[in-house]
Each structure stands twice: as structure tokens, then as C-alpha cells.
Amino acid sequence: METLKIAIRSLKINKMRSILTSLGIIIGVSAVIIMLSVGEGAKGKISKDISSMGSNLLMVMSGASTSGGVRMNLGSQPTLTMKDAEAILKDCPSVLNVAPILSGNKQIIFANQNWSTGVYGITPSYLTIGLWEIEDGRAITEEDVKNTMKVAILGSTVVTNLFGDLDPIGRKIRIGGMPFKVIGILQSKGQSGMGQDRDDTVLIPITTAQKKLFGSDFPGVVKFINVQAKSEDSLYSAEDEIKALLKDRHNIGQNKEDDFTIRNFTEMMETVKKTVATMTLLLGSIASVSLLVGGIGIMNIMLVSVTERTKEIGIRMAIGAKAMDIRLQFLIEALLLSLAGGLVGVILGVSVSKIINLCSELTTIISPMSIFLSFGFSGLVGIGFGFYPAYKASLLNPIDALRYE
Template sequence: MIATMLAEAWGALVANRLRSALTMLGMIIGVAAVILMLAIGGGVQKQVSDSISGLGSNLLIVTAGSGRQGGIFGGAGTNVSLRLEDADAIARLDKVVAAAPSTQIPSQVVAGPANWATTVTGSVPAYFIVNEWTAGSGRAFSDREERAGARVAVIGQTVADKLFGANDPIGQMIRVKGVSFTVIGVMDKRGQGFGGQDRDDVVIVPLTTALRVLQGNQVRRSIRTISVSVASADALDSVTDDINTLLRRTHRLRPDEQDDFQVANLTAITDTLSSTTAAISLLLAAIGSISLVVGGIGIMDIMLVSVTERTREIGIRMAIGASRAAIRLQFLLEALMLSLIGCGIGVALGAGLSMLAGKATGFETPVSMFAVSIAFAVSASIGIFFGWWPATRAAKLSPIGALRS
């Protein structure tokens, strides 16, 4: 019986192709908008999470300067407030695995006829441990080389490609501010970071060397950043408090004075950004779902017109024995079919637009099965809800009155 009714419902829709297509348009646009918004939101959320987690797990970043002077993603403040002694003190705190002081120097790097503008980072061997970064070829520099101020460098894959192309960089010479360094390692490729920053576009040299020969006229023992690896995620908050207390004491800040440093909890930043992105995605999806309601109203209007046009057909069906429940089910199936077909087309359109958005933005925009399932469930509910009144109206027609019409 149901199969027969489905075939009849399909026949009724095909008989009025243009009207059926226009009726489904609202559902198509609504579903496509919801799928697209959720895919983009999920892609952005994954990009943010991957970018920040790629910096290292259980990581705190201490930067010089107050919050009004700069930030972890906007660059450190101009006030040079961190010193090597701060990093040593932080490393001795309970539940701190390692602390890696570093300074960043924008520089032009030259290798033979090639040159490339990049950031030279001066740090210690713990930098590679804290950031969970290993050398893809060659090696990182040692504690002995760092203490001796050796003129060696480890480069990212982007710098290797720009300066040496297909040639092996290991053992080659590069010059930074006129100072020659021997390349001893090329780091594993890491890809883009937060905000599209290329994490492979970097040169890493021993911190002692950077402070002595590259820092210029700045205070020699001053540093920009301290990366802190914590024993566990549960200890991040307590270690953050310990660092704040320690630095305020060692920097001799009065109770009414503002911090001259910042401590960023990357896990907290990830959670905040992910929650914000998810909220925005849901808001945009909710706005897109308005089209679904409009589509449902369109289905109801068309089904009411269909009931009026097919009054005589309804009378004949009742005259030959069709029950009111069967009449109601027939029109409900037609409304449900309209909404589900529109949903299917909308999902396909949304998935296609998501792929185009992914290619345009450069990050993944996956369409989850959960979103597709929700789309079909909501569409089915809309079809039944907005199709109920026309179906009930058809079922309540008088057989004699319907035949006379």
C-alpha cells in the first residue's frame, strides 16, 4: 500500500514539474546554506585547533611587554622586560618540564646569489623539545654549541626551498646581517599556523650567538619569548599562577603596577576560539535555516492548491473505498517527498559549495554525516508539519461534495 502511495505521490510531483521545482527551491537554498555554514565553521575550528596544537602540547608562552603593547599573535611588546634569568627561574618551577627562551629577529638571509626575508629565532636546544619539532635531515644544535655561541643554523623547509631549491642545504653557508652560519639541519615540514603564518619560514640559531652578534644595540641578555612545557594539562593553570607570581617578584613590580609580561595558555586560547567559532557557525546555520521555514510554508501553500485542484479526484477515491486516513497519508507523502528531495539537492549543493570554499580558503571544509543527518531529519519534520494541514483538509472533504465540484 505504501509503495503504491509513493508511486502515486511521485507521479503527482512529476506531473507538475515546474511547480514542484519552485516549491523545493526554499528547501534547497535553506539546506545548502546550513550545510555550507557548518562545513566552513568546522573547517575554521579545525584549522585553529591544529594550528595552535601544532605549537606543542601543554604549552605556555611568556612574552615581553604588557597586553596593551602587543600579544602572542600580534607580536611582543616593545618593552624589553624578559631576561635569561627569568627563563632559568621558570625552568626550576614545580611541574615545568622545560623552558626555552628565545628572541626573534626579522632578517634578510643570503645563500650565494639567493636571498630571502624571514625571521631568525635565537633559542636553546630545549626549544625543539618544547615545540615538539624534530629535524627532518641533519640535526639540531647542542647545549655545548649554544653555550659556545657556535655559528650554526637550523632552517625550516620554506627557507631551504627558497635558498637552495633541490640542493641539499646541510653543510652549506648562509649569511645573516653579514654573519656566516653553517646549516646543520632542516626541520620537518609543519605547514601553516594560526592566521596563515608559514611555520616553516624560519631560521633557528643558538641564542647566545643571536644575542652576541645579531641583536644589535638591544640589551644583550634580553629576550622576547619564553616557551614553557608543562607536565600535564591539569597543571597549566597552577603553573600560570606560579609564573605570574615569580615574574612580578623578580621584576619588583608594586601591587598597583601592571604586569610587564604576558602568559598565554594555548589550550585555553584553543578552547575559547573553538567555542567562539562553533557559536558563530551555529548562528549562521540558524539564519540559513530561516529558508527552511520559508520552504515549509511554500510546501503548505502548494499542497493547499493541490487539494483544491484535485477535489474531484479525492471524491472518486473516497467513493471507491479510500479511507480518510489513506487520503491524509497520500498528501502527507507528497509533502514529505517534496521536502526530502529538496533536502537531497540542497545537501549536494552545499557539499559542492563547501569544496569550492575549501579551495578558496586553503583549509578543509568537511561535510559531516551528522550535519547531513540533521538536515534530513529537520526537512522531514518540516514536510510533515507543513503538510499536515493540507492533508487533513483533503481527508475532511465530503465525498459527495467533492464529486459535485
């Protein structure tokens, strides 16, 4: 307690020096907190994306084939059919659900407003797999699909652009010149991790898309099939099963190129997540280096302080201070410098993180862990780098110290 007071007093005597010394720690701690919060924010965003996309997803795309030696866009060749989708659901034991999709860009018109967006021909399972919720009205049903109904569900971006403040339910819109009745509105999902607006979408029954909107030579053609595996562990077996099944169904020989592509979205997102985690770690470690440098600054100043106060140490020893008293005094000084710096650093780091969150596109999440970690680390730095100067001070010989000028 007394030692603490002595330490505070001697820090006060050299105010400017104490503040500058702590500055190293302040910058280090706040940098760690800011970096970790940016990283956490990115990670959190991706996690949200993954869960909002639906879990354990695979996407089977038609195409990827070469047409006369020219590679085509994925989905450009209609090689998948409704039958394929049904077969995948029926014959692949690892598959829980499938959602065949036929999509394309169309001009949507309501009254004097128009909007161009992706129109997706779907089955009800699309909503289930993709975790889409209906905010208003009703979903597309099996009945709608069976009867090739000209009904549509709109994403909120489309609603805003076409209807403004009007209630779109029950109104007629024209999709590619064809009249459709709006039956529902999707709940907003916001931007995807890739920066895509997921609310800019129109959903219609797949049969309507196949037979009426995107007139095709092949009946029952689909562009993609979203597949949901039974669990995360069965993702890879599902992928293999689908591959084998489709190769068989499409009569693709051993050495021939597949006319479809399977993408594992969960895996992709996980990879992105891992990359972000690595980046966070990297940023955090760079920031910790500044904390370490701050620690060296403390050690430096403490060594100067010990030398400067050699005489004081001698006097204290002469009047009865034990080696431990001297050691504690300097150690506590170092610890105070680093903890005060740590505290200010935490406040600064948290504030800057919040400002970043408010004023920029980046999301930041301040985890209590990062505060605890950086503050604790600053304490450790204080003890670690304060120990040597304190130890050096306690080893002084009182006679020599008294004689020091």
C-alpha cells in the first residue's frame, strides 16, 4: 500500500515522461482491440451469411462444358432437368432436400415503374433450404407449381423500387411482358458476404418459368439444383453421390468432362471464415508487437529512472528499506505505467472501434475477450519489463548508491 503511494508519487513527479512512456502501451492496447474487433466483425458477418444462406448446402450447376472447344459460362448449357433433381433426392442417401431452379434476368413492370432483376423459377423447397421467410402474403405452393400458376413473390428491394409505399399483395405485375399476380413478399436478408443484394429477387413457380417465361426446347430443364445434405459431415459424401449419379444419368464416360459442376457453399464460406480468422490473428499479432515495443519503452525509462534515483535508493536503504521494498517500488511503478496505459488504451480502442462501426462500411465487434487479453497482456508487459530494472535497483550497494551524484 505504502509502496503504491511512493510509486504514484514518483510517477507524478515526472508527469510528461510517465505519459509518454504509457503512450506506447496505450497505442499497443488500442491497436490490439481495434484489430481484433474488425476481425471479429468480419467473422460475425460471415457467420451470419452462412447461417442465413441455409446450412449444409451444395449447388449443382449445369454446363461447364465446352461447346466446340469454347468454354461456356456455368449454367449456360441446360444440362440438368427436374428428373435429375428428383433422382438426387431419391437415390442419394446423404441428401435431405433438393431445390431445382431455373433463373434468368427479366424486366419487371408495374404501372409506370420498371425494374430489371433475376427471376427465379423455384419449387417450395427452395424457400425451406434457403431459409427464406415470407413477410407478407403467402409462399409458392406445390399447387402453384403443379398448375403452372402465374404468381410471384418479391424481394424487398424489388418491392421498394416498383411499388414505393403501395401494398403489392394481390397486384398485377408484368415479368418479361407476361402478367403475374404478386402473392407474397420475402423477409429481407440484406447483403451477402460477397456484397450481393439478396433482396433483389423475384420468385415464381418453376413450371411457369420453364413453360411460359423462359421458353425452352427441352422440357423440364433447370439451371441449378440447390441440395441440402443431411448434416455437415455428409456434405462430402453427398457431393460424391451426386457426382456419380449424374455421371451415370448423363452417360458421361470415364475420361470425359462433366456437364455439371458441384459447388460446396458451406465449405467456401468456411474457407473465407478461416481466412478472416487468420487475418485477424495476423493483425492482432502485429498490434501486439507495438505492445511489446511499448513494454521495451517502459523498461528503458525504468532503467533511466533507477540510474537517476540511485542516490534516493541509497538513502532509502540507509534508513531501512529492504531489497524487496526497493524492488517492489520500481516494479509497481512499471506496473502502474503499463496498467494506466492499458486502461486508457482499452477506452481508446473501444471508442475507435465504435467510431469505425458507425462511420464506415466495416462492422466491428468488440469481444470482452480482446479487452481482457490486451489489458492482461499490458499488465504482463509491465511486470516482465519492469522486473529487470527493479531487480537492478535492489542489488545496489547502499554505500555506493549514497555516494552517487
